[in-house]
Amino acid sequence: MSLDFPFRLRGPVMVRDGEPLSSTTDSRLLDTQADTDWLHTDPWRVMRIQSEFVNGFGALAELPDAVSVFGSARTKPGDEYYEQAVALGAALAEKGYAVVTGGGPGQMEAANKGAREAGGFSVGLGIELPHEQGLNGNLDLGIHFRYFFVRKTMFVKYSQAFVCTPGGFGTLDELFEAVTLVQTKKITRFPIVLLGTEFWGPLVDWIKNSLAAEGMISPDDPDLILCTDSIDEAVEHVVQSHREAIAAKVERGESNDLTGRR
Structure with missing residues (x-):
C-alpha cells in the first residue's frame, strides 16, 4: 500500500517527513568513528548487559548442585570467621555441592578454598569495583x-541455597534480595542460612520484634531464615530442604530433572 503524504522509514518505523536521509544506518556503522563515546551510550549498554547474561548462562548451565556463600571481603586467614568459612566450604563440597561465592578475598576466598581443598567444585562470580579486588x-x-544485577541473577538461578557468613552491606544486600524473592514467591523456596548467632542474632531479633511484631511482614516470614552456629546444622538444613524441594517438584510433575534448579 502506498501512502499519499511525504514520509521516510527509519528501520521499522515510519516517520512523517519528506526530508531525505543524509546517511544510512549501514554507512554510519561502517564509517570510521571519530571518537568512542558511543561505547558509553545506553543502547550499547543494553548489548553489554545482554552479553553478560549470555556469558553467565553459558558458563554456569552445566554447574552441579550448588550453594552460594556470602560474606565479608575484609577478613584474613587466621580470623575466626575466615576459618569458619573454610570449614563451611569443605562441608558443602563433601555433600556434593559446588560452592559459589563473589570470587573476591575474605570470606569468599575462604569458602572457595575449603571447597577446593575438599575436592569440590569452586566458583567465583566477581564484580567490577572502583578498587579492583580481582x-x-x-x-x-x-x-x-x-x-551487580546480572551477577545476582546468576547467584539465584544456579544455587540451591544461600549461606551468609558475617559480612557488610554487600552481604546484607544479597541476603535481603534472596529473602524477598522467596517471600514473594518469585523463586522456589530454598534455604537461607545465617552462620553465626552472635553476629546475626541482633538482626534476627529486629526482624522478629520489629518487622513481624508491627505487621510489616507475615508472622511466619522469619522462618524463611535459619540462624545457627553449627556448620553441620547449616549443611544438613541445606541438604534436607533441597531433598524436599526436589520431591515436591517431582510430585507436581513439573520436571524429571532432579537438580532442583529453577
Whole structure:
C-alpha cells in the first residue's frame, strides 16, 4: 500500500517527513568513528548487559548442585570467621555441592578454598569495583561481571541455597534480595542460612520484634531464615530442604530433572 503524504522509514518505523536521509544506518556503522563515546551510550549498554547474561548462562548451565556463600571481603586467614568459612566450604563440597561465592578475598576466598581443598567444585562470580579486588586463587571457574544485577541473577538461578557468613552491606544486600524473592514467591523456596548467632542474632531479633511484631511482614516470614552456629546444622538444613524441594517438584510433575534448579 502506498501512502499519499511525504514520509521516510527509519528501520521499522515510519516517520512523517519528506526530508531525505543524509546517511544510512549501514554507512554510519561502517564509517570510521571519530571518537568512542558511543561505547558509553545506553543502547550499547543494553548489548553489554545482554552479553553478560549470555556469558553467565553459558558458563554456569552445566554447574552441579550448588550453594552460594556470602560474606565479608575484609577478613584474613587466621580470623575466626575466615576459618569458619573454610570449614563451611569443605562441608558443602563433601555433600556434593559446588560452592559459589563473589570470587573476591575474605570470606569468599575462604569458602572457595575449603571447597577446593575438599575436592569440590569452586566458583567465583566477581564484580567490577572502583578498587579492583580481582578473583581469588581458589577457583575452578571464575566469571567477572560489570553489573551487580546480572551477577545476582546468576547467584539465584544456579544455587540451591544461600549461606551468609558475617559480612557488610554487600552481604546484607544479597541476603535481603534472596529473602524477598522467596517471600514473594518469585523463586522456589530454598534455604537461607545465617552462620553465626552472635553476629546475626541482633538482626534476627529486629526482624522478629520489629518487622513481624508491627505487621510489616507475615508472622511466619522469619522462618524463611535459619540462624545457627553449627556448620553441620547449616549443611544438613541445606541438604534436607533441597531433598524436599526436589520431591515436591517431582510430585507436581513439573520436571524429571532432579537438580532442583529453577
